[in-house]
Amino acid sequence: MHGPVYPLQPVIPPSVEALSVVVHRAKVPVWMPWPLPVGWLFTGVVCAGDDRSGGRATAVACSGPGPLGGMGELILVAEELGVGLGARYAGMDAPDPGPYMDVGKPAQAKVLAGGRPTPLWHVSGAPADRAVFAGEALGMWLWAVVWPEQSGLLMYDELVLADLRDAGAEVELVPCGALSPRLIEP
Numbered sequence: 001m002h003g004p005v006y007p008l009q010p011v012i013p014p015s016v017e018a019l020s021v022v023v024h025r026a027k028v029p030v031w032m033p034w035p036l037p038v039g040w041l042f043t044g045v046v047c048a049g050d051d052r053s054g055g056r057a058t059a060v061a062c063s064g065p066g067p068l069g070g071m072g073e074l075i076l077v078a079e080e081l082g083v084g085l086g087a088r089y090a091g092m093d094a095p096d097p098g099p100y101m102d103v104g105k106p107a108q109a110k111v112l113a114g115g116r117p118t119p120l121w122h123v124s125g126a127p128a129d130r131a132v133f134a135g136e137a138l139g140m141w142l143w144a145v146v147w148p149e150q151s152g153l154l155m156y157d158e159l160v161l162a163d164l165r166d167a168g169a170e171v172e173l174v175p176c177g178a179l180s181p182r183l184i185e186p
Contacts, residue, residue: 006048006056006083010138011183014044014061014176016083022047023164023171026055028140029078029164031113034041034162034170037154040064041177043073055150057085060164061180065165072151073182076161077143086143089186091127097134100125109145110154113137120144120155131155147182 007158012018023030032042043063046054057079066072077086084095092100105117120133120142131152133144142161146152160169164171 006053008085008100009046011044013179014042016172019045019164019174020171022055023043023167024060025125026058026165027053028056028058028080028184029114029138029142029163030060030175031057031076031078031137031142031161031163032060032164033076033159034167035132035160036062036175037064037157037159040124042174043177044114044183046085046183048079048083050123052184056080058082059085059089061181061183063177066148066151067153067157070148070151072154073180074154075143075145075152075171075180075182077138077145078137078138078177079081079143086141086145089145089182090123090132090134090143091130092123092125092132097123097132097143101134106138107135109133109144111142111155111159112160112163113142118142118161128149137161145186163165
């Protein structure tokens with residue numbers, strides 16, 4: 001009924017080696033703000049897919065000081081249509097954000113994804129504790145899920161996202177923090 005269901009691989013604690021493994025297996029972008037906002041750290045990565053098909057969805061977690069104080073967390077998900085990893089972190093039942101995005105209005109946020117301006121729309125229907133934005137980049141869904149909801153202001157700063165599959169030695173410079181519990185239990 002749902003088509004192929006890609007298995008969610010175990011959450012990988014943040015390390016340069018773990019990130020490299022996911023980057024090399026991924027068939028979709030592995031988005032990370034680059035450079036990371038001041039004080040922010042890479043806090044984990046997970047992918048959906050199997051050994052034969054490779055990663056069909058990736059989620060990268062980062063955390064740091066929120067724009068209004070306190071700690072903020074951001075999970076960036078890149079996925080093929082219908083995978084549902086972004087929806088899992090957004091706290092939604094549908095696999096894709098399409099029905100919950102008001103694309104008839106101007107985008108609420110923009111990022112520079114892989115060197116291209118990428119509009120993101122606010123996604124309605126998510127729990128009140130998080131802000132959810134979604135759009136399309138490189139032919140894949142791009143989700144940005146931010147905790148707490150007020151930290152969604154981070155998305156209005158025109159973040160620059162790098163696809164780590166295209167990064168070279170820069171991946172070895174990623175500052176790592178503690179594993180984000182949001183990757184395990186959204």
